[in-house]
Amino acid sequence: MRHRSLFTISTTAVAVGALTLSACGSRDDSGGDSGGGDKTVVIGLDAPLSGDLSALGAGIKNSADLAVKVANKNNEVDGVKFKLESLDDQGQAGTGQQNATKLVGNQEVYGVVGPLNSHVGESMQKVLGNANLVQVSPANTAPQLTQGAKWQSGDKVRGFDSYFRTCATDDVQGPFAAQYLYNEKKFKKAYIIDDKKTYGAGLAGTFTTEFKKLGGKIVGTDHVNPDDRDFSAVATKVAKSGADFVYIGSEYPTAAPLSAQIKKAGATFPTVGGDALYSAEYIKLHKKKSEGDMATSVGAPLNTLDTAKEFMKNYKAQGYKLPYEAYGGYAYDSTWAIVQAVKAVAEEGDGLPDDVDEAREKIAKAVQSVKFSGVTGEVAFDKFGDTTNKQLSVYEVKGGDHKAVKTGTFGES
Amino acid sequence: MNDLPDQLANGLALGALYGLIAIGYTMVYGIVQLINFAHGEIFMIGGFGALTAWLWLPAGTSLTLALPLMILLGVVCAVLVGVGAERFAYRPLRGGPRLSPLITAIGLSLALQQAIWAFYPDAKKARPFPQFEGGDFDLGFVSIAREDLFIYVAALVCMLTLGLFVSKTRTGRAMQATSQDPDTAKLMGVNTDRIIVMAFAIGAAFAAVAAIAQGFKTGEVQFRMGFIAGLKAFTAAVLGGIGNIYGAMVGGLVLGVGEAMAIAYIGNVPGMEQFGGGSWKDVWAFALLILVLLIRPQGILGERVTDRA
Numbered sequence: 001m002r003h004r005s006l007f008t009i010s011t012t013a014v015a016v017g018a019l020t021l022s023a024c025g026s027r028d029d030s031g032g033d034s035g036g037g038d039k040t041v042v043i044g045l046d047a048p049l050s051g052d053l054s055a056l057g058a059g060i061k062n063s064a065d066l067a068v069k070v071a072n073k074n075n076e077v078d079g080v081k082f083k084l085e086s087l088d089d090q091g092q093a094g095t096g097q098q099n100a101t102k103l104v105g106n107q108e109v110y111g112v113v114g115p116l117n118s119h120v121g122e123s124m125q126k127v128l129g130n131a132n133l134v135q136v137s138p139a140n141t142a143p144q145l146t147q148g149a150k151w152q153s154g155d156k157v158r159g160f161d162s163y164f165r166t167c168a169t170d171d172v173q174g175p176f177a178a179q180y181l182y183n184e185k186k187f188k189k190a191y192i193i194d195d196k197k198t199y200g201a202g203l204a205g206t207f208t209t210e211f212k213k214l215g216g217k218i219v220g221t222d223h224v225n226p227d228d229r230d231f232s233a234v235a236t237k238v239a240k241s242g243a244d245f246v247y248i249g250s251e252y253p254t255a256a257p258l259s260a261q262i263k264k265a266g267a268t269f270p271t272v273g274g275d276a277l278y279s280a281e282y283i284k285l286h287k288k289k290s291e292g293d294m295a296t297s298v299g300a301p302l303n304t305l306d307t308a309k310e311f312m313k314n315y316k317a318q319g320y321k322l323p324y325e326a327y328g329g330y331a332y333d334s335t336w337a338i339v340q341a342v343k344a345v346a347e348e349g350d351g352l353p354d355d356v357d358e359a360r361e362k363i364a365k366a367v368q369s370v371k372f373s374g375v376t377g378e379v380a381f382d383k384f385g386d387t388t389n390k391q392l393s394v395y396e397v398k399g400g401d402h403k404a405v406k407t408g409t410f411g412e413s
Numbered sequence: 414m415n416d417l418p419d420q421l422a423n424g425l426a427l428g429a430l431y432g433l434i435a436i437g438y439t440m441v442y443g444i445v446q447l448i449n450f451a452h453g454e455i456f457m458i459g460g461f462g463a464l465t466a467w468l469w470l471p472a473g474t475s476l477t478l479a480l481p482l483m484i485l486l487g488v489v490c491a492v493l494v495g496v497g498a499e500r501f502a503y504r505p506l507r508g509g510p511r512l513s514p515l516i517t518a519i520g521l522s523l524a525l526q527q528a529i530w531a532f533y534p535d536a537k538k539a540r541p542f543p544q545f546e547g548g549d550f551d552l553g554f555v556s557i558a559r560e561d562l563f564i565y566v567a568a569l570v571c572m573l574t575l576g577l578f579v580s581k582t583r584t585g586r587a588m589q590a591t592s593q594d595p596d597t598a599k600l601m602g603v604n605t606d607r608i609i610v611m612a613f614a615i616g617a618a619f620a621a622v623a624a625i626a627q628g629f630k631t632g633e634v635q636f637r638m639g640f641i642a643g644l645k646a647f648t649a650a651v652l653g654g655i656g657n658i659y660g661a662m663v664g665g666l667v668l669g670v671g672e673a674m675a676i677a678y679i680g681n682v683p684g685m686e687q688f689g690g691g692s693w694k695d696v697w698a699f700a701l702l703i704l705v706l707l708i709r710p711q712g713i714l715g716e717r718v719t720d721r722a
Binding site for chain 2: 237260264
């Protein structure tokens with residue numbers, strides 16, 4: 001009996017082993033050259049495609065899809081067919097991390113675009129970094145993602161060589177808003193609210209520091225839970241604080257009802273926020289009371305750049321159901337940066353290296369030195385992986401639409 | 414402290430809303446000893462029902478005219494789902510182990526939430542809810558928002574009707590009897606199945622009214638709105654003494670006012686600055702719950718019953 005059971009076990013083990021091996025083998029086959037000799041390069045995409053932030057997520061996905069289609073149409077890289085694989089992170093760090101693991105496991109993936117949220121980006125960095133799989137985010141604005149946890153004290157250390165982003169960070173976005181409000185709007189008294197998330201708290205922090213430095217006064221601060229929708233008590237406090245404006249470090253699903261309730265409680269001053277308030281959804285959720293509210297966003301408004309006009313035309317021609325929103329241009333540029341890196345590696349070595357790990361590592365290195373004029377302006381990366389394009393704009397809601405009121409480059413005050 | 418009346422008004426509105434939802438928990442618990450965790454989702458479906466009615470009406474209809482229809486459709490949707498849940502999810506498990514219906518309730522809650530997420534048009538993000546036109550009613554010392562007025566009136570009307578119904582009508586008394594002893598009630602000729610359905614239906618109807626109130630208050634309905642609201646209402650029901658309908662309302666009001674006060678004033682206490690504000694209100698709400706349960710384990714208006722847990 002004993003003998004037989006041992007025998008059974010070992011046979012099973014061998015059989016399972018053989019099956020696993022053959023499974024691996026077959027996957028490698030499909031991963032290699034297929035069809036007419038074109039190599040398939042999959043670009044992974046991670047963004048919130050469902051949930052509150054899906055409007056921004058869909059814009060990112062569609063724009064990346066457009067970049068992939070343009071690259072294939074122009075035959076941008078000889079012998080390479082690009083493909084987009086989109087995953088939904090629902091704005092949650094855990095899901096983002098699972099998606100990162102999934103993308104690393106897929107041997108055809110050579111680069112990742114996304115995510116939208118800084119806290120999701122934080123959770124994906126390590127997984128992708130370990131595999132040397134390059135990640136270019138169109139929308140992560142939290143400074144510590146490229147400059148390390150101690151960036152505020154000037155001790156900047158890059159954590160991951162494989163992480164890049166095409167948007168400017170909160171350490172310029174917050175101060176840029178502060179300078180505009182203090183110098184040009186002559187607002188002196190601020191009420192600050194954040195939602196304790198990586199993005200919101202970071203933005204509120206950099207804004208507060210600069211506003212105080214300029215001589216402004218903070219008449220109150222508060223923190224809210226991002227999932228709450230009833231803010232009546234906080235709203236009463238803010239409305240009676242005598243502030244000139246309220247700065248909200250949060251995203252539009254939370255910020256829109258919060259701001260609406262502050263105005264309902266009697267406030268006549270505007271709400272100001274970061275790029276996550278620069279969405280048509282903010283105005284839609286907020287009804288008529290959003291008039292006069294302001295939001296900063298990274299880059300110049302798309303309709304002022306020639307490269308952007310072509311993007312807008314192509315986007316329209318593709319007939320996507322949802323608009324490209326705040327990050328569409330950045331998502332296009334992020335995808336294009338990966339395409340360019342693949343091109344550089346392929347041209348240098350006559351096609352991509354057969355070894356996936358080697359190819360990924362080379363592509364990640366190549367992204368560091370890409371340079372092209374993209375939808376959002378000149379795209380290139382500094383030694384931290386941040387964009388060298390530090391343009392920002394302030395938008396104000398006028399007549400139910402965000403209108404650019406100032407575009408400039410941030411300078412230390 | 415000049416904003417105390419306003420903060421009290423905020424707290425009372427929030428509390429009345431919690432109380433309206435809590436009645437659903439407390440009635441069902443009082444009669445079948447089941448904590449219906451899907452109640453938060455029934456609340457959410459009431460909100461979507463009302464939104465559907467609003468979208469059906471031609472654009473530009475005055476909200477005051479639309480309101481009765483919105484309430485009607487919201488209540489009908491919520492009651493259908495509530496009664497359906499009782500009939501198909503809970504009744505087959507009645508008499509089984511206590512944990513089975515509880516787990517079914519959690520499963521049902523997830524299923525309903527995802528059903529709205531998947532099938533209601535554009536519900537993957539928050540849907541804007543109509544708003545009252547016009548400003549607040551200024552009474553001099555306090556200003557009352559129009560949507561808060563709706564909550565006050567709705568809660569008052571609902572409570573009075575329910576109180577009269579339970580104490581004066583034949584069905585209401587049958588309900589009390591079933592709650593005290595279902596077996597004996599059955600022997601006395603009470604159709605307990607019908608009574609249980611009634612409890613679910615009334616709870617669902619009140620939840621739908623609360624959902625409309627919350628829609629007005631926050632300007633949106635979304636598929637996840639039932640989770641936090643349900644949790645808070647359940648807390649309110651326990652705080653007030655689960656099984657007691659007046660307790661549910663009292664618990665709701667205490668919780669709502671407590672939250673508003675915590676947001677407004679805890680930060681002003683020297684040394685407590687970092688514990689004030691919107692992000693700590695839940696901590697204070699649950700601290701209040703623990704405190705009340707330490708002194709009165711049966712809740713504010715609850716009766717001491719030995720065999721219930």
